[in-house]
Amino acid sequence: MTGLSQGIAAGPGVHEVTVEGGVPLSGEVRVPGFKHALVTVVAAAVLARAPVTIDNCPDIEEARVLAALLGVLGGRVERRDRSMTLDLADLADKPLDPALVGRIHGALYLIPGLLARFGQVHMPAAGGCPIGDEPGGGRPVGQYVGVLERFGATATAGPDGSLTLRADRLTACDLDLRDFTADRTLRSGPLYSGATKTAVLAAAAAHGTSRLRCPYPKADVTELVRVLQELGYDAAYDPHGDLLIEGRPDGGHGRPVRHALVSDLITVVTWATAAALTGGTVRLTGLTLDRLPAGLAPETAVGRAMGLRWAVDGPDALLLLPDPPRRSVDVAVVSHGIFSDSGPFLTLAATLAPGTSFIRETVWQRRFAFAPQLNRLGTEIRVTGSQARITGGRPPRIPGQDLVAGDLRAAAALLLASLAVPGPVRLRGVEHLARGYEDLTGELRRSGARIHSTD
Known part of the structure; x- marks a missing residue:
């Protein structure tokens, strides 16, 4: 392994910063590939028997941990510039490192490919942002089990959150993904996205042709389908929007594939919010404008x-x-509209607008957990159940506050909010940013923000 996977043990280094806001941003920022698409494309590479090169690959925690996990299993992973090449033909059935798996959520998408190769997988408890409905914000894993059972796997959940799955072979099925929504009519909920991605990967590895009805339609799934097609899988949407996938247990056509990830959609939303908050002008470059407009x-x-x-x-x-x-x-x-990841930024932007805004969250019920921290800066956001009521004309403005972020998007939103405050704000929990941004604090500094590490 080279490049991306080196230094994995070091982990995120900065936990606390002080922000001196009130300065308009100005600069140019290159946007890397989409985090959520990266994990599924890496998972597709596990199915393949040929090298897969991912261009526009973000240098984030998910990429580093996935590279390290696959390296331990015998995969060859190389990072050059903004590309990552995975040659996973010779993967071995070895234990996955619980410490690595516990750092990210995306390791769960390795399960279908590993299960198809080895007939069994023991997946330690996965990590990720604590935005789920389980105690402590734990995120559900039942959707992964439920989908794989439909393809013929058996599963056992351990008391520590680990999963053990077995399957002599995966068999194609007809699966309605609305079974994994909280509201079949609205087609939304915390299980829908993960269930769809798992089903697409399992269908590609299965014997026979699967029909996936009403799949989650966002860019992380459409990128996965595109890569499977490039690998030689027959995967296509029918006129009703159902996804038909003919499985190829042989791992596809066997020829090397190169795929450029769609730009990170949430990074674009992040910087649009930063420009509006600070009254700045920012130029975003490196964008995949052929796919970005549809995704956003x-x-x-x-x-x-x-x-x-x-x-x-x-x-x-x-x-x-x-x-x-x-x-x-x-x-x-x-789930089929605004990304849940975008919600905190829309909430923040609404504090500047006149009138009263309402944002209702139907995916992750703890997404508004950052609102009390934001209100310490002078905003007026009242959360009732899954809805936030935002009083406009009350932007972040009170300096001298000590804030704590509990997850990735909360950390980004609170960091941006601090940029609007004419005075110092201390923010802890910025280590969460490493899961979704290459160097957000550094890019903000280079755009004129006054941000100082206080670790």
């Missing part, structure tokens, strides 16, 4: 409704303009 269509609609402005500025760039939100919104975050 729901967020784009909300941004337009608020009055935010941006412009295409070249073949791979957007110019984020310094206009603050001018109108309130009433929106629902749903």
